[in-house]
Amino acid sequence: MSGNYVLEMENIDKSFNRVPVLKQASLCLEEGEIHALLGENGAGKSTLMNILGGIFPADKGTIKVNGKQVEMIDPRTSQQLGISFIHQELNVVADLKVYENMFLGRERRNRLGLLKVEEMCRKTSEVLAGLGVEIDPKAYVRQLDASYKQLIEIAKALLQDSKIIIMDEPTTALTEHEVHRLFTLMKNLKAANVSIIYISHKLKEIQEICDRYTVLRDGKIVGSGRVADQNVTAITKMMVGKSVSEERFVHNHAAGRKMLHVTGLTSAGRFRDINFTLHAGEILGFTGLAGDGRTELFESIFGFNKTSSGSIEVEGRSVPINHPKQALQAGIGFVPKDRKENAIIKDLSVYHNMSISALSHFERMGFLQPNQEKSRFHHFKEALNIKVHDPKVTIDKLSGGNQQKVVLAKWLEVDTPILVFDNPTQGIDIGAKREIYQLIVQLAEQGKAIIILSSEVPEILKVCHTIHVMYQGEITAKLKRDQANEDEIMKYATGSKREVEHIG
Amino acid sequence: MASPAIKQESTQPPDKNRHLSWLWSEYSVIIAFVVIFVLASLLNPRFLDVNNQLNILMQVSIIGIVALGMTIVMLSGGIDLSVGSVLALVGVVSILSLNATGSILLAILTAFSVGAFAGLLNGLMVAKGRIASFIATLGMMAGARSIALYIADGGSISGEVTSFTAIANSELWIIDYPIIIFLVMTSLVYVLMQKTRFGRYVYAIGSNEKAALLSTIRVDRVKIGVYSLAGLLVSVAAIIETSRLNSISSSSSGQAYELDAIAAVIIGGTRMTGGRGKVLGTFFGVLILGILNNMMNLMNVSPHLQGFVKGLIIIVAVVFQKRE
Ligand SMILES: Nc1ncnc2c1ncn2[C@@H]1O[C@H](COP(=O)(O)OP(=O)(O)OP(=O)(O)O)[C@@H](O)[C@H]1O
Ligand SMILES: [Mg+2]
Numbered sequence: 001m002s003g004n005y006v007l008e009m010e011n012i013d014k015s016f017n018r019v020p021v022l023k024q025a026s027l028c029l030e031e032g033e034i035h036a037l038l039g040e041n042g043a044g045k046s047t048l049m050n051i052l053g054g055i056f057p058a059d060k061g062t063i064k065v066n067g068k069q070v071e072m073i074d075p076r077t078s079q080q081l082g083i084s085f086i087h088q089e090l091n092v093v094a095d096l097k098v099y100e101n102m103f104l105g106r107e108r109r110n111r112l113g114l115l116k117v118e119e120m121c122r123k124t125s126e127v128l129a130g131l132g133v134e135i136d137p138k139a140y141v142r143q144l145d146a147s148y149k150q151l152i153e154i155a156k157a158l159l160q161d162s163k164i165i166i167m168d169e170p171t172t173a174l175t176e177h178e179v180h181r182l183f184t185l186m187k188n189l190k191a192a193n194v195s196i197i198y199i200s201h202k203l204k205e206i207q208e209i210c211d212r213y214t215v216l217r218d219g220k221i222v223g224s225g226r227v228a229d230q231n232v233t234a235i236t237k238m239m240v241g242k243s244v245s246e247e248r249f250v251h252n253h254a255a256g257r258k259m260l261h262v263t264g265l266t267s268a269g270r271f272r273d274i275n276f277t278l279h280a281g282e283i284l285g286f287t288g289l290a291g292d293g294r295t296e297l298f299e300s301i302f303g304f305n306k307t308s309s310g311s312i313e314v315e316g317r318s319v320p321i322n323h324p325k326q327a328l329q330a331g332i333g334f335v336p337k338d339r340k341e342n343a344i345i346k347d348l349s350v351y352h353n354m355s356i357s358a359l360s361h362f363e364r365m366g367f368l369q370p371n372q373e374k375s376r377f378h379h380f381k382e383a384l385n386i387k388v389h390d391p392k393v394t395i396d397k398l399s400g401g402n403q404q405k406v407v408l409a410k411w412l413e414v415d416t417p418i419l420v421f422d423n424p425t426q427g428i429d430i431g432a433k434r435e436i437y438q439l440i441v442q443l444a445e446q447g448k449a450i451i452i453l454s455s456e457v458p459e460i461l462k463v464c465h466t467i468h469v470m471y472q473g474e475i476t477a478k479l480k481r482d483q484a485n486e487d488e489i490m491k492y493a494t495g496s497k498r499e500v501e502h503i504g
Numbered sequence: 505m506a507s508p509a510i511k512q513e514s515t516q517p518p519d520k521n522r523h524l525s526w527l528w529s530e531y532s533v534i535i536a537f538v539v540i541f542v543l544a545s546l547l548n549p550r551f552l553d554v555n556n557q558l559n560i561l562m563q564v565s566i567i568g569i570v571a572l573g574m575t576i577v578m579l580s581g582g583i584d585l586s587v588g589s590v591l592a593l594v595g596v597v598s599i600l601s602l603n604a605t606g607s608i609l610l611a612i613l614t615a616f617s618v619g620a621f622a623g624l625l626n627g628l629m630v631a632k633g634r635i636a637s638f639i640a641t642l643g644m645m646a647g648a649r650s651i652a653l654y655i656a657d658g659g660s661i662s663g664e665v666t667s668f669t670a671i672a673n674s675e676l677w678i679i680d681y682p683i684i685i686f687l688v689m690t691s692l693v694y695v696l697m698q699k700t701r702f703g704r705y706v707y708a709i710g711s712n713e714k715a716a717l718l719s720t721i722r723v724d725r726v727k728i729g730v731y732s733l734a735g736l737l738v739s740v741a742a743i744i745e746t747s748r749l750n751s752i753s754s755s756s757s758g759q760a761y762e763l764d765a766i767a768a769v770i771i772g773g774t775r776m777t778g779g780r781g782k783v784l785g786t787f788f789g790v791l792i793l794g795i796l797n798n799m800m801n802l803m804n805v806s807p808h809l810q811g812f813v814k815g816l817i818i819i820v821a822v823v824f825q826k827r828e
Contacts, residue, residue, distance in 0.1 A: 304718060324720040336718050343718065347711035347779040348704075356708055357719045359701045367699045410719070 005067070006031045006195050007052075007164055012061035014047055014219075016397070019389045021047050022058075022219040029164065032193040034186060036206045036227065038239055039216035040429045041401025042387035045199050046088050048216070049166050052197075053085040054078035065164075082163035086156075086170050088199075088400045088427065089340040092141050092149050099124040099137040102156050127155045132181035133290075146173045146338040147290040147455075154182065158189075165189070168199045169400065172426045173338065175289045175455035177494070183209050201401070201429045202456075203232050215239055240431035256280030258316060259418050259449035260332070262301065265310030270296040271473035274310065278418065283440065283450045285464030287457055288493045293473035294453050295337060298420050302334040303327045314418070328357075333416035335407060337423035337453070343407040350391040350398065351377050353406050358413045380409035383439070385432060400427040408436065419443065422453040437463050457486050471495040532824060533772050533788040537795075544795055548802045556798065558679065564794035565686035568787070569741040570761055571768040572693045573734030575786040578769050579697070580730045581710040581778030582630060582637030586644035587738050587765055588758035590622045593652040594742035595752030596661055603664045611668065615739040622648055623735020627728035645762070649754075656754035663750045672748035682744045689740065694783040706730060710778025767814060768793055771821040792817070 007029040014022040022044045029035050037045050051058045054072040063070055065081050072078050078085070092101050099120045108116045121137040128135055131151050141149060150173040157165055171179050186196055186209060198210055206213065207227060214224040215238045223238045260278040265271070271293040278284055286294045300307045303321040311318055319330045327334065336342035345353055355362050355373045362372045377391055384405045388398055395403055404427050411419065421440070425433045441463060444450050454460050460467055467484050469477040469492035477492040491497040544551045570587050577584045597618045602611035622644060629640035663669070674681050697703035705726045708716040717723050746752045772789030774781025796817065800810050 302718075323722065324718060325722055328720040334718070341712075341714060343715055345708045345711045345715050345719070345779075348707060352704065356704065356716075356721070359704060363701065366701075367695075368701065368704065414720075 004031055005029060006065065008062075008064040008067075009048070009052065010062045010064075012048060012051060012063075013059045014044075014051060014056075015059060017390075017393075020219060022051075025061075025216065025219060025221055027197075027214055027221075029195045029197060030212070031195055032190050033211045034190055034196045034198055034209055036210035036213040037197055037199045037216065038206070038213055038235065040240055040387075041405070041427075041432060042399040043216040043239075044219040045216055046168055046399060047219075049085065049168055049197065049199070052078065052083065053166060079160065079162075082161075083166065084157040084160050084162040084164070085166045086153050086168060088168040090146070090149050090153060090173075090338065092152055094142040095140065097138050097140055098128075098135055098144075098152060101141055101152055102127070102137075102159060104156075106160070123159070124155070127158055128152075130158070130185055131155060132178065145290055145295065146341075147175065147178065149338075150174055151178065158185070162194065164195050164197070166197045166199075169201070169427055170198075171200060171202065171205065173423070173455075175493075176457065176490070177289050179205065201427065201433070203236065203430065204458075206235075207232065217241070236430060240429065255282055256447060256449075259314065260301075260451075261313040261316075263311050263313075265297070265300070265307055265312065267296065267300055267305065267307045269473075270300070270305070271470075274475060276468060276475070276478070278449045278451060280417070280447045280449050281444050282466070283444050283452060283464045285460035285467040286451065286453045286470060287455060287460050287467060287489060288470035289455070291472060292470040292493070294470050295422055296473075297470075298334060298422060298451070298453060299336075301327070302332060302420065304334075328414065328416065331417045332420065333411050333414050333418065334420045335411045335422060335424055337426060339404055339407050339426065343410075344395055344403055346396040347394055349393060350388055350395050350406055353395045354380060354409045354413060357410055358415075361413065376413065377409070380405075380412065384409060385435065401429055401432065404428055405432070405436075412439075417447075418449045418451075420451045420453070423455070424452065425454075425456075425459065433459075457489050461486070469493050471498075533785045533792070536771075536821075537788045537792055540792055540795055544799050548799065550802060551799065554678075556802075558683065560791070560794045560798045561683045561686070562680050563797065564790045565680075565682040566741045566745050567761060567764045567768065567793070568686045568790040569689050569737050569744070571765040571772075571786050571790050572689055572783065573737035574762075574765040574769050575772070575774055575781065575783055576693065576697065576706060576730050577637070577734045578766075578774050578776070579710045579778055579781050580706045580727060581713065582727070582730070583641065583766070584626065584731065584734050585638065585641040585762045586622065586626060586648055587734070588761035589645045589647075589649035589652065590619060590735060590738050591742045591745065591758035591761060592752065592754055593622065593648040593655075594619045594739045595746040595757055596652045596656050596754050598739075598743065599661045599663050599746055599752055600655070602668055603661075606665055608665065608668050608671075611665075612743060615743050616736060619735040619737075619739025619742065620732050621735070623732040623738070624728065626735065627731030630731060631724040631727035652754040656752075658755060660751050660753040663746070666750070669747050669750045672744045682748070685740065685744065689737065690783065690787050693737075697783050702726065702729065707779055711780070764793065764814075767818045770818055773821075789821075 005028045009027045012022050012025045025044065025048055027048065039045050050056055051072065052063065054075045054077050057072065063072060070081060093104065102124045103120050108120055110116050124137040128151065131154065133148065133151050135144065135148055141152065150170065154170055170182065189196065200206060210227045212225065213227050213235065215222050215235065217239065257280045258277060259280050263275050265274040274297055288294055296305060299305045301312060303323045303326050312321060314330045314332065321327045321330060345356060348356065351373045354377050359368065362369050380386065386405045387402050395406060408424060425436055428436060440450060452460060452464060461481065461484060465481055467479045467481065467489065468475050469489055471493060472495065476495065476498045479488065550556060574584055574587065594615050598611045598615035601614035602608065626641050626644050629635045630637045672682050676684060697706065705721050708719065708721060709723055709726055713723060745757060768789035769786050771792055772781065772785030774785060793814065796813060797810065800813060
């Protein structure tokens with residue numbers, strides 16, 4: 001076979017509990033290329049990469065690195081072969097400092113066996129600076145925003161001088177700005193002959209950065225080739241078996257009652273003087289770069305964090321919200337971002353994750369009714385196209401995108417009149433993404449009041465009526481959807497432009 | 505072509521192994537229980553005697569009830585070190601109440617209130633005070649024992665209402681009341697943990713507290729409930745303990761019960777960090793401990809060595825859990 005492949009995975013088979021997940025999957029990686037691994041949610045992308053990363057063994061098939069056949073016994077073997085792995089879900093240790101996370105298991109020591117803390121801190125700052133972020137290496141990871149955690153994961157992989165880097169959806173928590181930094185870095189790596197396997201559901205990114213692609217569908221390879229030779233529609237079609245339209249959603253919105261009215265909301269160090277109004281049937285978007293405070297803002301409105309001043313009125317009544325339960329009772333639902341930390345209860349089954357916030361719907365005389373939970377879940381399974389073989393398994397057995405769909409189902413089941421979605425389509429494939437936005441639009445048409453937080457401006461533009469741009473804890477612009485475009489939004493998001501209106 | 509063929513053969517057994525290991529991880533306690541049971545009956549013919557069997561159940565019933573509460577606490581991600589001391593305190597106070605009022609009902613009510621109150625304090629410290637459960641209940645362990653000693657002046661107190669002893673010393677047909685109480689409590693706690701909202705919330709909190717809170721669970725209240733319930737179960741155990749001998753010792757009653765209860769829970773497969781485990785596992789964990797004690801007694805193993813065997817079993821159980 002061709003000599004310049006750094007990696008050849010051939011005829012890989014893998015089943016979980018007798019359900020085949022990979023069937024004869026093969027993947028070849030050239031030296032110094034960025035290779036896109038594509039496919040729907042649950043297609044088997046992460047599974048294939050986990051095999052390469054030594055997380056679990058394949059049932060069948062061979063792996064060759066630099067032409068030599070290897071056995072991936074454990075993650076260590078994989079690392080020693082020069083492969084580093086950025087996992088789909090965050091794996092940072094919240095109770096350790098940034099630099100400790102970066103050097104976890106590979107601490108640098110001096111001759112006396114003592115840690116070279118200063119050197120590790122310097123190196124940490126250096127690598128992070130390469131990604132365009134400034135974080136104190138001695139800060140605790142717990143306090144950081146999800147996008148910083150993601151950047152730490154990336155930086156950690158860059159720290160080892162690997163020949164192959166696996167990136168499993170590295171950009172789901174990143175803003176455009178940071179994605180560009182990452183791409184510059186990837187191009188430099190490529191120039192240094194490092195090969196990258198890049199998994200993403202954002203085709204725009206694929207077109208921009210990747211050289212070749214391989215498409216998985218239901219565990220089988222259905223196509224591969226040069227990205228330049230194919231157009232997006234064809235690749236999409238290969239992935240989902242149908243074409244996905246890219247146009248905006250048109251929906252008429254008769255602004256209904258005032259549902260949520262926030263005035264002068266402030267929380268020291270997080271956000272300042274936030275004012276906005278949300279009506280029934282309306283979809284508001286909030287966007288901004290990392291550190292803009294939008295997540296913190298809505299965590300506060302949801303009662304997860306404390307606010308220092310300001311008022312929240314729901315349907316004209318001022319309500320004190322000090323606990324998420326009070327928010328729920330007031331009629332506010334909140335789908336948090338960063339599902340592994342905030343939304344997934346990994347020891348509960350898929351059924352139970354769906355029902356956990358709405359158990360009163362499944363109760364009769366104080367006892368839970370498993371059959372009702374089941375039938376309700378099957379409703380969502382159909383509606384959201386959740387791919388799961390046996391919903392009795394714990395939710396961490398699902399693919400990332402399917403976990404996210406269960407999280408959405410959980411909040412759809414709660415069915416509050418006000419729904420806040422934070423990065424709702426994190427890790428969801430293009431086909432399903434459109435369906436989910438369609439669903440959100442439908443909810444609005446049924447009279448629900450909806451807020452979407454997202455760093456993906458194009459998506460927000462597609463569905464929202466009004467877009468709020470935030471910069472360092474303040475709303476810097478409120479743009480109607482027909483006035484807004486990506487460039488304009490970016491100007492406000494980076495703080496280079498500011499609307500005078502709200503100061504007056 | 506040759507190498508894939510070899511691979512195929514070498515990977516067939518692991519697949520079966522994985523299936524077996526799944527079976528093991530789900531039902532390991534029950535399998536271990538059966539193995540130990542069979543071994544015990546082979547080693548000593550007297551083991552299978554109905555009276556001996558009932559004796560084992562009788563002996564584990566008190567620890568068993570305490571271990572049920574411990575299971576709930578540990579599923580929520582905490583631990584309760586105070587159970588032994590609280591048991592002594594409940595015993596002392598309820599006997600005082602019994603002797604003062606002459607009413608069994610009042611004695612039982614006193615027991616329940618003292619146990620639940622101690623649990624409530626534990627819960628408040630953990631949930632509202634945000635003190636690690638290990639520390640909070642360690643404090644309660646010292647505090648409750650000290651109050652018990654102070655009230656009883658360091659000694660034992662005996663009941664003066666003889667009918668009180670009937671609670672632990674009567675039989676239904678041939679089955680002693682404590683066994684029945686233990687079985688009933690096990691069923692109740694099982695139903696609570698598997699079939700009700702409360703149980704679901706406890707699992708959720710033990711698994712991912714932040715996500716539980718963001719799922720609008722009242723984490724604080726559930727935790728307070730968990731520790732109070734554990735305290736209540738301790739008071740049930742205390743009533744049996746006190747009634748059995750018609751007296752309670754403020755210094756030695758309940759000594760090291762927390763260790764036995766935690767051992768039973770761990771052997772039963774509940775994860776130390778919470779979120780995962782079963783009430784039924786604890787039930788069999790308790791029985792395993794009981795059989796081991798019983799066997800060692802039948803075989804005249806020195807009581808000083810019994811702790812060693814128990815320790816060994818706990819470590820083996822945890823090693824098996826780790827494997828998964
Ligand atoms: N540990 C596991 N046990 C059982 N089934 C599993 C396990 N891990 C993955 N699966 C199943 O394998 C299939 C493929 O999952 P995988 O995570 O590889 O998908 P993916 O292509 O990465 O999807 P996504 O885009 O959603 O991340 C899914 O149907 C999933 O349910
Ligand atoms: Mg994946």
